[in-house]
Amino acid sequence: MVTIISTMETQVSNGPSGTSLPNGPVISTNGSTDDSKTNLIVNYLPQNMTQEEFKSLFGSIGEIESCKLVRDKITGQSLGYGFVNYVDPNDADKAINTLNGLKLQTKTIKVSYARPSSASIRDANLYVSGLPKTMSQKDMEQLFSQYGRIITSRILVDQVTAGISRGVGFIRFDKRNEAEEAIKGLNGQKPLGAAEPITVKFANNPSQKTGQALLTQLYQTAARRYTGPLHHQTQRFSMIPSLGKGPDPNSSSKPILDNLLNASYGVKRFSPITIDSMTSLAGVNLTGPTGAGWCIFVYNLSPEADESVLWQLFGPFGAVTNVKVIRDFTTNKCKGFGFVTMTNYDEAAMAIASLNGYRLGDRVLQVSFKTSKQHKA
DNA sequence: TACGATT
Incomplete structure (x- = not known):
């Protein structure tokens, strides 16, 4: 039986997405350890991967200070992402170079530096619907990028027709206030040349899925x-x-x-x-x-x-x-x-x-x- | 709630 390792906590609320940090020192005002060069977020893990497998995979690179496969508080289901904090920044770098893009079963995992945990990056994920079927992910990013720094984006496609846009997608901004501005600016608006307006709202948290x-x-x-x-x-x-x-x-x-x-x-x-x-x-x-x-x-x-x-x-x-x-x-x-x-x-x-x-x-x-x-x- | 969509 799998033990539920963690529940939703501050860092976890970043959601299943992370990004690289710019190089350079991070100023700490509270004396906490700077783990910006050692702490990684891993996305798109296979649903059935266990904490033990997760640790084993990333432990093969170097000594781990801590790691955590994120699970739903209620169901114990893996949320498909986790964090790995190495002792040595060189190992973190090595993990990104070695394991980012690794194919595990049907997934291609993403390994990148985790952003520091912060209230301002919470709830910055948007759900977009009514997109023209012809709009690409790039087009969508271009439309939204005027409101802030985009961390991740995705357009959902029909699995049956293999690749046709379903007209819905996600945009995660770096900051919640950027997401709020994007809603104000784009919700109900027609993208250039589009026949119908798009809907932009905060995305539901997948972990709230019943x-x-x-x-x-x-x-x-x-x-x-x-x-x-x-x-x-x-x-x-x-x-x-x-x-x-x-x-x-x-x-x-x-x-x-x-x-x-x-x-x-x-x-x-x-x-x-x-x-x-x-x-x-x-x-x-x-x-x-x-x-x-x-x-x-x-x-x-x-x-x-x-x-x-x-x-x-x-x-x-x-x-x-x-x-x-x-x-x-x-x-x-x-x-x-x-x-x-x-x-x-x-x-x-x-x-x-x-x-x-x-x-x-x-x-x-x-x-x-x-x-x-x-x-x- | 009379033609959607939630990685």
Whole structure:
């Protein structure tokens, strides 16, 4: 059993990102040790790396004064980064030269000097949405750099289409006040040439992710591995006469589509809870077909709805590559709608025809292809 | 909360 080494503390609140320090002496006003040349932050560690492995890897470079793999206070999950403080600054330098960029499983680790712990660098991370799909990370940095020094930035990409921007990203500034100014200056503004304004706000702390959300992440990762094999489901629905008419509204009101599931003739459908072998997520590869697929909008989900509901609803109709329940970030309750991506048009159309108007509990679902974002009149 | 997205 792994011991939880640390919880959220001052230095940890820097978040999973660090940066190099300029050379030169650091003036200490409180007499504390200057560790600016010995203390490193290590980012993008594999999820399953232990404190012991972490120490072993960095201890191979030289004598360590202290090191810490950062874990979530509640769940004990690794947050994917840690700190290493060497006795000798030369070893810190050597660790950067030797281990930065090292590939461990699916990750490429980043090793750099840690910034000194300070209140002013806390909560300096921004979440940006509504970015034009054509905007690169460089473009985004250029847009934000007028407000301060950028420590890290990232644009999220669609894993299925391998590299297409999802229009959302992150910017971490060196200082919180810089981040605040960027919000004031850029939130609701249209980047040059963009059709829509962007949203800029403080990012949520990933460590605040609920257990439910963590499980969802695991489900989705695992589910993608099944995307290819599930593809052959296409054929079998032509043999189910009742599907086109939708479920019988007079049948029992047992939860979640008993009718449709029974109609599946025992063909194994994907269900998150049946997934085993999630113990080792090492070496997960995205195999199988890629492509955008058909995005379906599902409205009138209950506040308690989760991703497994969508998998169960849509899985019987064919290849589902992605599901998403949209939640309020404060309450974590479903906002009443979600999205499902299906690979094949025919299957998506059949799912829509069957599930639109379907009664789920005491709600009637509205299901359609996703439309483009609404504009103000 | 009627068309998102949280490294």
